[in-house]
Amino acid sequence: MYTNSEIKPRDLSKIEKPAVSVTVLIFSINDGRLEVVLINRVREPFVGFWSLPGDILPIKNDLDEAAKKILFDKTGIKNIYLEQLYTFGDPKRDPRGRVITVAYFALLPYNSVDLSKAPDALHAKWIPVKNLSTNLAFDHKKIIAYGAERLKNKIEYSNIARALLPEKFRLSELQKIHEIILNTKLDKRNFRKRMLSMKLIEPTKDFYRLGNHRPARLYKFSTKKLVTFN
């Protein structure tokens, strides 16, 4: 019923393959704004344009591993929250030819990294998402917009904010992060009530004592794992 040729495996060496890259969107909160790490390109195409850190997928690496590796190689950042975002495959997204990219999305506390010590320090920089030029390399503008949207959707119904904060933090810091990401002002009492009723955070015995005002109690997330509701 089937010819012999049909049951043999398809020869993968004979098909035309696209290049595959991994792109990492690194978000943090600084100076009251959502910022993203961009790299000023020194290579064609898009020399001089800002772009997201990314690289060709190493042939033996899993996608998640590759994302971690790129993150580390370009920024020196290690051990942070990473999740797969989306795969972008417009045939025209790269002028060199067919390159599909698997985008990842990372979060970290702003002070936990020093980009000036990054391997690609001369070219890597934090840029506020709201100030982005429309002329980013490739389709990176679209990727950033997609990631910012994901963050917005996730912050209210998960403990994802833990990845943007130090171990211990003030409720006012947590609130500020929500306000920036959601781009809205929240009521202090209602915010606190909600956060505590969700049981994702708990008070510690420590206080934050800087500034000429009453010290603030420090809280921590109850778990380091990602928890999502709905």
Next chain:
Amino acid sequence: MYTNSEIKPRDLSKIEKPAVSVTVLIFSINDGRLEVVLINRVREPFVGFWSLPGDILPIKNDLDEAAKKILFDKTGIKNIYLEQLYTFGDPKRDPRGRVITVAYFALLPYNSVDLSKAPDALHAKWIPVKNLSTNLAFDHKKIIAYGAERLKNKIEYSNIARALLPEKFRLSELQKIHEIILNTKLDKRNFRKRMLSMKLIEPTKDFYRLGNHRPARLYKFSTKKLVTFN
């Protein structure tokens, strides 16, 4: 500051490329169960195993286009709801070599397709998700589990169910779909109240008159576009 070689574009023809495929998860509701279209493999690897429809990404197609094309070529299905699900890239997922797959997720009303007329009719079949053998080809078991989870998360806060129903439907049908996907029993009055208050559906003037019982009013979704809350 930079050598000439650094500013030239990287030569994409010299890198080692993984193969890229597109896999489509086609869900529907039948006989009170969530079912998925599987294809019995006639080629190595995994001859005789059930697998999701999929194929190598045609080098000139966008990912979405490729998913549509695969769907049509293997099942004859056209014009249905499709969304990108996730990209699976475990280096060992395909015994032939490195193949990463971009998985898509499709929904359609069970009666809108006749698999016996599909191009791959001899090998394509609807299989209830709960009855799946653990021995599916590749990592397809994992892909199906991931897709079922996505469906579960989406059904309560979007109008995605419209893709599983005909144009006009009974509220009892809609409720049944929710119950199957969420794997729970819902209260009829509360369900109706909620559905109507969300303003995603509206009554039509038509009734469903089959069976020895009171006719049921038919409803329709207010919009054909995907709407998601939070």
Next chain:
DNA sequence: CAGAATTAGTGTACATAATACACTAAGCAT
């Protein structure tokens, strides 16, 4: 044609969650 069988359709009381809103507390600087 009366009664049984079947699915459709409806309302109310209660509990929980979301919102609006303003003052007191604790520390530091002068």
Next chain:
DNA sequence: ATGCTTAGTGTATTATGTACACTAATTCTG
């Protein structure tokens, strides 16, 4: 001691979610 700054708290109202049981309209059967 006073003023400045951020931390911290409660209550009333509204909206949303949940629990729960009977009547309505049709077909089938005897």
